Amino acid sequence: MADNHRTKAAFKFCFWLAVSVALFVYIFHSYTSGQMIRWYYYTASLDGYAVDANLSINATKDNPVVLNIAQQEEAKGPVAIPVAKGDRLPKNANGVISLAEIKAGKRVALEGQTVKVMIPWQIKEAKGFKYKDTFKHKGIRTNPWSGAWNVAMVLALGLSLGLLAEGFTDLVGVKIVKIQHGH
Amino acid sequence: MFDFAIAGVEAPIFLLAVVGFTVGIVGGFIGVGGGYMVTPALIVFGFPGYMASGIDMTHIAGKGLVSSVRHRQLGNIDWTLALSMIAGTMLGVEMGVRLLVYFKHLGISGVVLLATSVALMFTLFLYTQIETRRAHKQLAELEKQGKQVGRELQTSSLPRLFQSIPLAPIVRCRTARVIVSMWVIVLVGMVTGVLAGFLGVGGGFVRVPALVYMVGASTHVAVGTDLVEIVISGAYGALRHSIEGNVDFMAVLFMIVGAMFGAQVGSIATSFVRGPAIRYILSYSLILATLGATLRLVYVLTGQNVHWLALTAVMLTLGEMIFLCLFISSLVYFAVRRRGGKWVPDWVGPLVI
Amino acid sequence: MKWFINSMLGYWILLLAVSLGAAAVVYEIWLKGRV
Numbered sequence: 007m008a009d010n011h012r013t014k015a016a017f018k019f020c021f022w023l024a025v026s027v028a029l030f031v032y033i034f035h036s037y038t039s040g041q042m043i044r045w046y047y048y049t050a051s052l053d054g055y056a057v058d059a060n061l062s063i064n065a066t067k068d069n070p071v072v073l074n075i076a077q078q079e080e081a082k083g084p085v086a087i088p089v090a091k092g093d094r095l096p097k098n099a100n101g102v103i104s105l106a107e108i109k110a111g112k113r114v115a116l117e118g119q120t121v122k123v124m125i126p127w128q129i130k131e132a133k134g135f136k137y138k139d140t141f142k143h144k145g146i147r148t149n150p151w152s153g154a155w156n157v158a159m160v161l162a163l164g165l166s167l168g169l170l171a172e173g174f175t176d177l178v179g180v181k182i183v184k185i186q187h188g189h
Numbered sequence: 190m191f192d193f194a195i196a197g198v199e200a201p202i203f204l205l206a207v208v209g210f211t212v213g214i215v216g217g218f219i220g221v222g223g224g225y226m227v228t229p230a231l232i233v234f235g236f237p238g239y240m241a242s243g244i245d246m247t248h249i250a251g252k253g254l255v256s257s258v259r260h261r262q263l264g265n266i267d268w269t270l271a272l273s274m275i276a277g278t279m280l281g282v283e284m285g286v287r288l289l290v291y292f293k294h295l296g297i298s299g300v301v302l303l304a305t306s307v308a309l310m311f312t313l314f315l316y317t318q319i320e321t322r323r324a325h326k327q328l329a330e331l332e333k334q335g336k337q338v339g340r341e342l343q344t345s346s347l348p349r350l351f352q353s354i355p356l357a358p359i360v361r362c363r364t365a366r367v368i369v370s371m372w373v374i375v376l377v378g379m380v381t382g383v384l385a386g387f388l389g390v391g392g393g394f395v396r397v398p399a400l401v402y403m404v405g406a407s408t409h410v411a412v413g414t415d416l417v418e419i420v421i422s423g424a425y426g427a428l429r430h431s432i433e434g435n436v437d438f439m440a441v442l443f444m445i446v447g448a449m450f451g452a453q454v455g456s457i458a459t460s461f462v463r464g465p466a467i468r469y470i471l472s473y474s475l476i477l478a479t480l481g482a483t484l485r486l487v488y489v490l491t492g493q494n495v496h497w498l499a500l501t502a503v504m505l506t507l508g509e510m511i512f513l514c515l516f517i518s519s520l521v522y523f524a525v526r527r528r529g530g531k532w533v534p535d536w537v538g539p540l541v542i
Numbered sequence: 543m544k545w546f547i548n549s550m551l552g553y554w555i556l557l558l559a560v561s562l563g564a565a566a567v568v569y570e571i572w573l574k575g576r577v
Contacts, residue, residue: 030442033438033439033442034442037194037438037439042195042438042439043194043195046195046434059197060197100197130238138237139237140197142197143197143237143239143240143434146434147434148431148432148433148434150432152431153427153428153429153431153432153436154428156247156427156428156431156436156438156441157247157250157424157427157428157431159438160247160248160250160251160424160427160438160441160445161250161251161254161420161424163251163442163445164250164251164252164253164254164255164258164420164445165254165258167251167255167445167449168254168255168256168257168258168259168449168452169258171255171258171259171449171452171453172258172259172262182259182262182263182457182460183460184262184263184264185263185264185265185340185409185459185460186339186340187264187340187341187364187365187366187407187409187410188339188340188341188366188407
């Protein structure tokens, strides 16, 4: 009788362990293969220039970072790729410098066929904490399906890890007794 | 160190897992999501503010599910209560978010919101602390008299008031051992949802006291049932945040690893204590969160110039997580000692089982 | 010292002191450069 219980517990544990590991590997792979990132930086949400915001992070007014305007598949190197609202973002782009920002001329300036970045970040405040607000994540829209994927993955992980833990305590013989509620 | 390409931050995996672990313990024990601890911690690690909220929300959905599975096994979930609350909660959150947008249009600043959440948390702390101390005293008295004491003792007269509301349909919540109007349950869901959506604070530390003091559920059932709600509202929040671009899933992944272990510890720990012990921990978490929020409020009001205030707020957030875990672990330790017939401090006896 | 364990308030203060100390250590080691 006890053996049967142990066997069931072992099976439960191994099954949910396999599912959890598989989920982990799948999620990790989706990150390392770049799929997760491509779905995050999916389309442009406004008109402007798609850039790799990391390149201009240390720009200053005296030492601005100059980005060459070019039509490219990939935002590799100091380039600013023109995009319109709804366009797929080029690979490696992680932010869009809006035309409005360029028009304002305070942080970035248009000079011929280049975009000059002078003030790459500003200090903003959220819930009483300061943080650096850069061009990264600006003007981008994620693939709405990535939202559904995130939720599905996190719930799948939660369920499989929860049942894995249950299987574990069953296997090692830890008795989890139902609590008697009431006074 | 891991390169979180989406968030654009390099952060130590270990610290993320530890945050997940500690908040998992607390969340599994008192039924909160722990966002008010996690979001500041993530910001300190370098994640942008908007992503800190999104990552936190998403991880809460997963962590809540891990805890719910264990609480189901412990018999702490009343499904009638949980399912009845869902609609009210979802509607409440949506109303709360719209209210927030409306207030923002009116120009009401974040300062007002912060001040409101401080006032709310402090009021909840006072009520919970006072009621729990009364219950603790009564338990001690009963033990002294040699009377048999069960898992729960609650001294508030509010549940009787709400349970006497005769609006049909009246539902029977078997596990919670409560017979109450469905509208009370929906109201609890809506009120807690609005607060969650409006103030951006997790429903947990409002919903658990509401379930105990309005619906009259035992604390254990309030915790388990609330965690189910947290999964649902967390999943909805995660979806919304993901669409807004506020979620770096790799950060969520590492936090869930830690949370998985923490949630086990916290959930199983509830089987070692009586209801008032859980309410005490809840009230401590409220007062520490209030203190942290007050410090941040003062920091913002002084024009963000007094840096030691910001530093103290960070220390308080980290310290709070460690404190709550230590206290919960202590209660379990003392419970095991008592079961073995060993000495425990006088104040511990009535709190553990 | 005994008061810190025998009294609930004392225990609360003891744990808070330990926790804030631990938080200070965590901050010193890992978080100083980041805030």
